[in-house]
Amino acid sequence: MGLPAGAMLIGFGYLIIYAAPEYDDFCIALNTTNSGFLSALINFYKSWSGRLPAIALIQSPEFISAHTRMSMLSAYSLVLAIIYVSYLVGAITAFARFCQYAGVATIFSLCAVFVATTIAVSPDPHEMLFWLPGSACYIPPTAAAIVFLAELFRLDELTNSRVSVLSVMGCSAAMFNEFTGVWLVLVLIGSFSARLLTKSPLQLSQHVLMAAAVVIGLTIIMVAPGNSHRQAAVPNAGHFLYSIWMSSIYSAYCLFQLLCKPAVYGLLLVAAILGNKSTPRMDRKNTLRLVIVLVAVSSSCCYFEFFTHEYATGVHLVGRAQNQAVIFLLFGLSLALYAFAPHIPVPWALDRLRPGFVTFIAALTLALSPVCLLAFSQASSFRAFYFESAERDRLLREGATAIPKHRAKPSLLLGNDADSSTDCISQYYGSPQLTVLD
Template identity: 25%
Template sequence: MNAVISLKTEKLALSLLALAALAAILLFIALGQYAQPSADDFCMAEGVRREGLWTHLWNHYQEWSGRYSGNTLYAIYPLLSGGLLYGYKFIALLLLLSLFTAAAFCLSRLFLIRMNANVAVVAALAFTAVYVLGLRSPASSLYWMAGSLSYLTANILLLLMAGLMFQLADHQREAKRGSATLLTLAFVLTLAIGANETGMLMAATAVAVTLLASLSKGWRMAWPWLLLFIVAAACSAVVYFAPGNTVRESTFRYGHDLLRAMQGSLIMGAWTILGWAQSPVFLLATALTPFLTLLLLRNGQRQFRPRKRSLLALAAGTLLSPILLEFPAWWSMGGWPPVRTVDAIYFVFLCGWLFTVGAFTLYFLPPGWRETGLARPGRVGAFMAVAVLFALATYANGSFQHALLDWRHAAPAFNAYIQQRYALIDAAHQQGQRRLIVPAFEGEYPRSLYFNDILPLSFDWRNVCYARYFDLDRIKRKRGQTKPRQARMHPPSPAWTQTSPEEAP
């Protein structure tokens, strides 16, 4: 009787987790229908139209950035989706669906469980929700094409890469042919390294550590990882030595100051960890991890034997990752990294943290628990309690509340304003008008969506790209009679969820 009750309670807890996570994910997907292109989006789209795809990408590599796969996806997406304006509404849907799928795939290869197994699906949904709710700036990390197609895409590729690495290692252990997996892994690795510098460092490090671990097992085990390391080194060189990096870094006054970079990355790394640790959603996700680990272990086929030295190395690497990954940005820029870079580092930290908690769970797991799992009233009751608290924390989360407010009020109003502007541009074309002054937005900016609109200065680079894209000589907006307002309601949230000064309206 107790076993039946425990099983029903377990299913109920999993269902509650899935509904809470799905509600958060669907809200951010629905909000994506109001996302609008801004800033660099028009520069890239106009450059591709004027110079051609590959010529513009080559010039971009020479003059601004070495992120070859991130830039390529960023340039190609408007061509594939039917235009810059139309395709924007699908970005959040495609990326969040891909992130969920990649998380489920990674878990399935780690625990040797089916991707569509209930516990794998719920764990992947919960992970996706925790990541989205922890974003410091959904506007630039999820809804802005220049940010999301470079940073969030890299996160998805890192999860796929991790799953393929588990799969390749299993093929080697079982003496199976793994050429297809190896080729797929090399392709995903190439894309991940070219997406952005954070992804480059994590992908190259993962391959290098695996290579070192395999060297003691002989050439047969090591040669695929040596091949992947060569691919990683070559791709990293393409990114790092891009002429555009030198051009971009020259625009930062305090770049290449070693002492400043060390101090900044150390202080900000510690500060961001403390900020993440203040989030109830993050803390409850940590509490959920042991329970989900037990369920994945029970339904999967892999037997884990964590070693103490490996656990300590994993924990140390996770805690140091924000400091180490923020150092390159401080070194090149001499100041705080953009919030989308911090969000990419948050993804790495979140993965490492949850993996570490799961590994420690397996290490300290009493022998009898591997068979019984949550099949005890006390254990499954605790799981249910944490699931309820997680659902409540999801709804009370500051990012969720801001997104809900934006979806109901601010986003439709801002979208109507932008559509009115597009109508004015069409009317200007019909009248042969080459210069245009558009009204200012006097409403409430949607903080989850707003990123970087044109200014009252027609010669600002944003305005120049905007005008060129719409085939105008000049465009600017009027100065508003009142300063655009932030959301009236400010749910309690840590400082790290607030918009940075340089991106505030």
């Protein structure tokens, strides 16, 4: 059931090889080169952002390139590939922990279809997979957040080792961006509420301990001196009621767009069909309560992200942050359907047809998704784009003062070409002045 989705994941994973750094990447690499890795990280914390783990990841290509024979171009793809693999590992872990009695085939199918669907319906696939600043700030903490959600909503007894791991994970994830820490606190509140409603072990002290760890990470990012500099650049921020209104409208619009994509229903169908064969974890009434809390938590987290961005910046939530919201919402809905599916009777005829039928539906909806169709339409330009990027890197390392613009411009791989701004690129390569030729 997960083979078509698995093939898609391999294809998009392979495309990461063709990714290339853009202007922002060179600015961060330049600071890393001039100041050193740790000094640059501290400077960024003081002057730009408190997202320490994300900034460290964005600095990594230059650090790897400086200490190995690997070029900046190859190191860039390597770090993106590591983030991609971390997302896959996070998804596998999350489904394996929640679907604790499921077999390997079920876990593989759920994970493959889920990750493939989040790529297929991504609001901005370029920033999700192929642009390091967009990927580093949102994909690793989202992988941690879905593991956090799955682990806590098992509603079983939390051992000391699990609490320790979740506390460390929560503290680390909270430092990647300003949204994830609050998400994890909402997950903890939802977990405690679900336990209260279903008469499961409450374990209040364990929840408080994990919340404290998350708050520590959130505090580190929120008190960063660099936040004031970023806030000063957005004079239209800080309008509370206006932000509630605009974020409500925009989040509803984005939700409508998401629900118009057939791949979403392919994922939910797979979750329901595979869940239908699983063992019920509790009676129907308590399962319904669990499902309601799961959906409420995942949707509340997503709205919080839309509102907070609107309030803090005065503009709608950007695509790279929407990627995080879409992943978390779809994961919450998948868990809810998987949990409730054993209580849904399936007719005998449908039971016989469903493996092949669901595989066909999932494959079809993924293949016809906007992102996959975009990839198919731009496939002929991927290699040309990569070779142009490699040639540009070679010319600049040899001291060239003029480089050609990209002729191959697949939007999946390229956000902004070098002509948008050349200052950081020229300084990084030691060129006095860089000209971009048409």
